[in-house]
Amino acid sequence: MPNLLQLQHIRKTFPGVVALDEVSFTIAAGEIHTLLGENGAGKSTLMNVLTGFYAPDQGNILLDDQPVRFASPRESLSQGIGMVYQHFMLVPAHSVLENILVALQNVPLLFPRRQLREKIAQTIADFGLELDLDSPVWKLSIGAQQWIELIKLLMRDCRLLILDEPTAVLTPQEAAKLFKVLAKLKQQGKSIIFISHKMREVMEISDRVTILKKGRSVTTLESGEFDQNRLAALMIGNDRIPEWQKSLPFSDELVLEIENLAVRNDRGLADLDNFSLQLKKGEILGIAGIAGNGQKALAEALTGLARVDSGKVLAAGADITRSCARSSYIAGIAHIPEDRKAIGIAPDLSLDENLILKSFRSARFRNGFFQSRRAIRQNAQEKIEQFAIKAGPSGSPVRLLSGGNIQKVIIARELSERPQVLVALYPTRGLDIGSAEYVHKVIAEGAGDGMSTILISEDLDELYKISDRIAVIFRGQLVGYVDPATASREQIGLMMSGEVPA
Amino acid sequence: MILRIEKREQGSALFRSLTTTASLLCALLFAGFLLFFAGVDPAAAYLEILKESLGSSYGLSETLVKATPLIITGLAVSIAFRMQIWNIGAEGQIYMGACGATGVALFSGLDSPLMLPAMFAAAFIAGGLWAAVAGLLRALWQVNEVIVTLLMNYIAILLTNYLIFGPWKNPDGYNFPLTAQFSDAARLTEYFNTRLHSGFFLALFCALAVYLLMERTIWGFQVKAIGSNPAAARYAGMKTGLAIFLVLALSGAIAGVAGFSEVAGLQHRLQHGISPGYGYTAIIIAWLARRSALGVVIVSLLMGILLVGGDSLQLSWQLPVAFAYAFQGLILFFLLASDFFINFRLRRVKETDDA
Numbered sequence: 109m110p111n112l113l114q115l116q117h118i119r120k121t122f123p124g125v126v127a128l129d130e131v132s133f134t135i136a137a138g139e140i141h142t143l144l145g146e147n148g149a150g151k152s153t154l155m156n157v158l159t160g161f162y163a164p165d166q167g168n169i170l171l172d173d174q175p176v177r178f179a180s181p182r183e184s185l186s187q188g189i190g191m192v193y194q195h196f197m198l199v200p201a202h203s204v205l206e207n208i209l210v211a212l213q214n215v216p217l218l219f220p221r222r223q224l225r226e227k228i229a230q231t232i233a234d235f236g237l238e239l240d241l242d243s244p245v246w247k248l249s250i251g252a253q254q255w256i257e258l259i260k261l262l263m264r265d266c267r268l269l270i271l272d273e274p275t276a277v278l279t280p281q282e283a284a285k286l287f288k289v290l291a292k293l294k295q296q297g298k299s300i301i302f303i304s305h306k307m308r309e310v311m312e313i314s315d316r317v318t319i320l321k322k323g324r325s326v327t328t329l330e331s332g333e334f335d336q337n338r339l340a341a342l343m344i345g346n347d348r349i350p351e352w353q354k355s356l357p358f359s360d361e362l363v364l365e366i367e368n369l370a371v372r373n374d375r376g377l378a379d380l381d382n383f384s385l386q387l388k389k390g391e392i393l394g395i396a397g398i399a400g401n402g403q404k405a406l407a408e409a410l411t412g413l414a415r416v417d418s419g420k421v422l423a424a425g426a427d428i429t430r431s432c433a434r435s436s437y438i439a440g441i442a443h444i445p446e447d448r449k450a451i452g453i454a455p456d457l458s459l460d461e462n463l464i465l466k467s468f469r470s471a472r473f474r475n476g477f478f479q480s481r482r483a484i485r486q487n488a489q490e491k492i493e494q495f496a497i498k499a500g501p502s503g504s505p506v507r508l509l510s511g512g513n514i515q516k517v518i519i520a521r522e523l524s525e526r527p528q529v530l531v532a533l534y535p536t537r538g539l540d541i542g543s544a545e546y547v548h549k550v551i552a553e554g555a556g557d558g559m560s561t562i563l564i565s566e567d568l569d570e571l572y573k574i575s576d577r578i579a580v581i582f583r584g585q586l587v588g589y590v591d592p593a594t595a596s597r598e599q600i601g602l603m604m605s606g607e608v609p610a
Numbered sequence: 611m612i613l614r615i616e617k618r619e620q621g622s623a624l625f626r627s628l629t630t631t632a633s634l635l636c637a638l639l640f641a642g643f644l645l646f647f648a649g650v651d652p653a654a655a656y657l658e659i660l661k662e663s664l665g666s667s668y669g670l671s672e673t674l675v676k677a678t679p680l681i682i683t684g685l686a687v688s689i690a691f692r693m694q695i696w697n698i699g700a701e702g703q704i705y706m707g708a709c710g711a712t713g714v715a716l717f718s719g720l721d722s723p724l725m726l727p728a729m730f731a732a733a734f735i736a737g738g739l740w741a742a743v744a745g746l747l748r749a750l751w752q753v754n755e756v757i758v759t760l761l762m763n764y765i766a767i768l769l770t771n772y773l774i775f776g777p778w779k780n781p782d783g784y785n786f787p788l789t790a791q792f793s794d795a796a797r798l799t800e801y802f803n804t805r806l807h808s809g810f811f812l813a814l815f816c817a818l819a820v821y822l823l824m825e826r827t828i829w830g831f832q833v834k835a836i837g838s839n840p841a842a843a844r845y846a847g848m849k850t851g852l853a854i855f856l857v858l859a860l861s862g863a864i865a866g867v868a869g870f871s872e873v874a875g876l877q878h879r880l881q882h883g884i885s886p887g888y889g890y891t892a893i894i895i896a897w898l899a900r901r902s903a904l905g906v907v908i909v910s911l912l913m914g915i916l917l918v919g920g921d922s923l924q925l926s927w928q929l930p931v932a933f934a935y936a937f938q939g940l941i942l943f944f945l946l947a948s949d950f951f952i953n954f955r956l957r958r959v960k961e962t963d964d965a
Contacts, residue, residue, distance in 0.1 A: 413845060450842075454834070456834075456838040457838050469828060477829070478822075481826075
């Protein structure tokens with residue numbers, strides 16, 4: 109098959125960081141080519157180079173064997189390269205049709221609306237999608253919004269479609285439907301770059317896989333040459349992965365009960381609605397659900413950051429519904445937040461200071477009104493050693509640490525007061541495999557010591573691996589509990605889209 | 611060949627201080643052009659500035675006198691900066707502090723040992739309450755503190771005018787808009803037969819107190835944490851609204867102390883224009899000092915040199931007072947530009963030949 113696109117020896121540096129170095133691979137016409145790599149391996153940077161957001165420092169991009177340089181995403185789009193981003197570029201208040209029309213090029217001033225409408229409807233029908241062209245976008249599910257992004261690119265006759273972790277926001281069923289569409293696009297001769305780190309999907313749809321590691325393209329493998337273990341091994345390389353064991357069976361003692369909890373968001377819509385949950389001592393309770401179904405509100409309600417409208421939260425039988433963040437912490441709930449840079453750390457303060465962000469009032473760290481510098485430093489040294497944090501020079505701002513190390517700082521701080529309950533919201537998102545396994549290890553060891561964890565994640569593989577039970581959340585309500593040892597992915601997938609198991 | 615802007619890694623302390631020095635030199639160079647076109651030899655003018663401000667005991671004492679209100683207000687503005695709160699109202703808070711101190715001095719009838727502490731307390735409270743209005747509005751309803759503090763300057767200055775033109779006017783003052791002179795009990799000690807007064811040592815004490823408060827106490831820790839990331843601070847259980855209110859009130863209170871120092875140490879009465887814009891210069895100072903209390907002291911002394919030297923230029927060469935302000939502006943301009951070079955660098959990129 110002829111090569112549609114060739115990337116040769118691409119190098120891109122940012123100050124102090126070589127983001128890409130010697131990255132080469134080719135995309136044939138009509139193939140699904142997966143880019144596989146840990147977070148920080150350079151996948152996003154590479155795609156930004158390809159779509160014209162960044163100019164490469166060195167290297168060539170050949171399209172149809174002709175060298176090209178894209179100065180902007182508009183230029184790459186005009187050459188038929190389109191990308192579906194993780195965050196959709198849609199106008200929520202406008203209709204599906206309007207959102208697609210906005211993306212069209214070379215439309216005459218008095219555009220033939222009916223004709224275009226028919227053309228768009230035809231494309232939608234061709235792929236067997238169900239989209240109401242007149243429905244406003246905000247009413248649609250995330251999966252349907254993704255279709256719109258895809259159709260926008262198809263209407264512009266894109267030859268190369270880039271999908272950046274498209275399944276992160278989809279149920280397993282929606283993902284399966286997406287894969288069917290991708291297969292059909294392939295038949296039509298379109299090329300697809302598929303970015304993912306979910307092995308299962310990669311195995312399912314890829315013609316070829318290129319593995320990126322630390323900014324370099326390690327190798328490209330043809331279908332049939334790889335299996336999950338091979339891919340994982342190539343992705344991780346020689347990095348050491350912390351080992352851990354799942355904890356012992358948990359007891360039946362309830363440490364946390366949530367009864368009919370309701371939480372409204374800023375717009376007055378219900379994030380949680382009549383939500384109930386029971387957490388037992390020493391268990392790891394996974395919360396499965398598509399992103400945006402109330403997970404964040406749950407974590408915030410438990411840690412006192414969101415106001416509870418009605419319902420109760422009982423910790424060891426005591427009502428803590430109305431307590432603020434500080435007293436919840438004293439009640440023993442630790443929290444690993446979703447957005448670690450946005451609310452987990454004070455970026456300009458040092459590592460030492462961030463480690464005492466919550467406990468700075470404790471008698472240990474002060475002499476009266478003054479801070480005890482020695483105690484704070486000593487605490488930091490202990491934590492750095494205990495949690496294997498790669499700390500920079502003493503006193504430098506914590507924002508200079510890597511994402512994995514910042515996560516370790518947060519975990520060290522949250523677990524330092526020996527909490528009874530840990531609420532972890534997507535704790536491994538954006539971490540490399542080694543750091544992610546480390547987080548799992550800490551949670552599993554905590555469970556062994558009697559800590560109960562509510563682990564909110566969108567990665568079913570993660571939930572299967574570590575959870576003792578999985579609770580499924582949909583539109584702010586608990587759909588039900590399943591046992592990861594026996595429940596199938598399909599069953600959880602159905603529950604994630606709101607179907608109550610029979 | 612094209613130039614590209616790149617983010618720089620954290621520069622070393624040496625690199626930072628070199629950049630700051632270089633930008634000061636650039637400001638001197640540009641001000642030199644202004645002097646040149648005004649028909650003045652820049653080298654002679656700069657020498658004159660140094661000689662007049664540092665070369666004699668009188669010049670030195672005047673420099674310290676000018677630096678005194680700048681240090682105090684600079685500290686006031688800088689503690690609010692630590693929390694990313696912009697107190698543009700130090701000017702008005704100086705006036706309110708001066709009014710508070712004057713009210714006590716003229717009408718309390720207190721005796722010597724109690725008089726000055728009472729004036730100090732009145733100035734502290736008056737300045738604090740003035741800024742607390744902005745703090746309350748910001749903490750409760752997210753009203754922008756920049757607007758509130760700025761606009762309240764005009765109220766404070768006009769209120770002072772009302773007092774000195776009206777109820778507080780000296781009945782024996784030939785109708786001039788001045789209050790009566792303070793009694794000796796209400797005056798700060800002067801030294802060496804110059805205008806240097808205890809206010810300068812009060813300013814140094816304030817610097818030490820602010821340093822300890824911000825760097826060593828749990829309250830300062832909270833302020834810094836909230837300034838760095840309010841969301842994280844809230845999530846860690848800090849009460850951000852209360853802290854914002856307290857920081858603005860304290861900032862205003864310190865600026866009020868500058869008003870006390872000016873009326874009790876220098877003017878010995880309340881009159882029009884007790885602050886020729888110290889509160890605004892303090893914003894520049896707090897910015898240049900990069901949030902450190904020691905930095906505020908050093909920058910204020912430099913500004914003092916500039917003010918005293920600028921005065922002498924007016925006398926020797928009939929340069930307008932605007933020159934001193936232009937010089938201040940140039941310094942701020944180049945230091946802001948140097949911030950850019952501390953955080954970014956320009957790099958030459960070779961155009962590849964394949965295009």
